[in-house]
Amino acid sequence: MPVWLREFRWRQTPAAVYLSLPLRGVRATSANIFCTDQYLKVSVPPFLFEAILYAPIDDTNSTAKIGNGTIFFTLYKKEVAMWDYLTLPNANKEKLQYLRENAVLKAHEKAKEETEAKKVTKQEHKKYTLEATMKLEEAERKRIEGLKEKERQKVTKELELWRKEQKDTEKQKRVQKEEELHQEVEQLKEKKKEEINKAEIPNEGTSETRLKPTKGCASFSMFSENVKEERLPAPRSAATIKVNFTPRVFPTALRESRVAEEEEWLRKQAEARRTINADLSELEDLKEEEKNPDWLKDKGNKMFATGNYLAAVNAYNLAVRLNNKLPLLYLNRAACHLKLRNLHKAVEDSSKVSRTMKQLSRSILKIKL
Incomplete structure (x- = not known):
């Protein structure tokens, strides 16, 4: 049981109340103090002090100090006045x-x-x-x-x-x-x-002289004419020229074509043929019911219902390879990718659904026309 502390000393000014609680026989280093604007409670085992104050105080700015076996409080009043008592009388x-x-x-x-x-x-x-x-x-x-x-x-x-x-x-x-x-x-x-x-200069010891051109006649020199005849090239001999052409897939001439783009296109075509051949070799090993897209779609739906989303995706993939014109296959596979958090693939399959529906609607319009 706590011991109620009845002894205390207090004094006041118009702005503050100074309260001291002596703790006899106890060396207090800490105390549990609970204070509001009109209520004060101090617990220092085995002592307990409780008081209902006469008037409200500023509990935020009020202070408490412990020293020499005494707890000293400085309680600032909310209203400047002198109190008749420290606590409410006759409570x-x-x-x-x-x-x-x-x-x-x-x-x-x-x-x-x-x-x-x-x-x-x-x-x-x-x-x-x-x-x-x-x-x-x-x-x-x-x-x-x-x-x-x-x-x-x-x-x-x-x-x-x-x-x-x-x-x-x-x-x-x-x-x-x-x-x-x-x-x-x-x-x-x-x-x-x-x-x-x-x-044009004659050799020494000869009687040849250079003919000077007369007015109205062109200059003429036999020696120069002989020199010109000696300088004429010999006639060309007949021969056969062979021209070899590089075999090309595209009919355009090499100088007019884009070699890099054409080689890239040929490489992609070769890869596509290899992929198709590989797919055909894989499909030959399947059973008859496994070659039916509707059967594969139903199997994928059952696996989706049981929560086996990866197996459902594989079933839908095989069905799409067999028939890529069914929008429901892309829609179901998009749902599986959404469950597996493969958001990019889900968006891609959803886009394929819209494209496939547009193609079907165009085909139906052409048939009606």
Whole structure:
């Protein structure tokens, strides 16, 4: 049983009450204190102190200290006034019980409000932290983009400078080649003139003279005519030229075709033929009922009902290979993929259902027309 602490000392000012509880024979290091605006309870085993205060106090700013075997309270009043008593006089048990319960309820409400306030503060802190993190990430992203842009501009300038240097180098080489070609042409002209001059000059010790052209007549020289006849090339000999053509699948000429695209198309066609041949070899080993798409669809439905979704998918796959014009097969397989959380395949099969229905509707319209 707790020992009720009846001895206490108190004094007051218009703004505060100073209460001291002596703990005789007990060295108190901690105490269980419960305080509301008009209720105070202190538990220091084996002592227990309880008081219904005369007027409301500010329990938030009030303080308590333990030292030298005494608990000292500083209770700040809500209204500046002098109290006649520390506790309510003539408080019966019913009123005391009511005030105690009311104090406990107020304490619970206050704790709940504090918890909600802490939760709101925590959420605000999280929100602030998230916003700060987003701002930092945005700043970092902008910084990285700025660095990338600077690097891109630097590389672009270097590339342009390199291209300019290449153009200048090519231009210099072209001019040099033109000059060399011009020099070679001049040299050939000089050689040709020297050869013509040598051909027209008569040999020493001969009586041949150069005929000078008269007015109205063209120049004529037998020596030059003989030289020209000697320079004529011999007639070409007859021969047969054989032209070999590379065999091609496409009828277009090689210079007009796209070789890479044509080879890719041929490769895909070969793979498709191999796949079809493999599928046909696999289908030959099946039983007669297993070659029926309706039987496979019913089997897949039974497996789906029992929860064996993988087996149902395999049954629907085989049925689709046998007949890919049935929309219900794609729809059932999409349901299986949805159960297995294969969302991309479920969306793909659903799209195939819509395409198949459109094709069927077009076929029906053509038949009616």
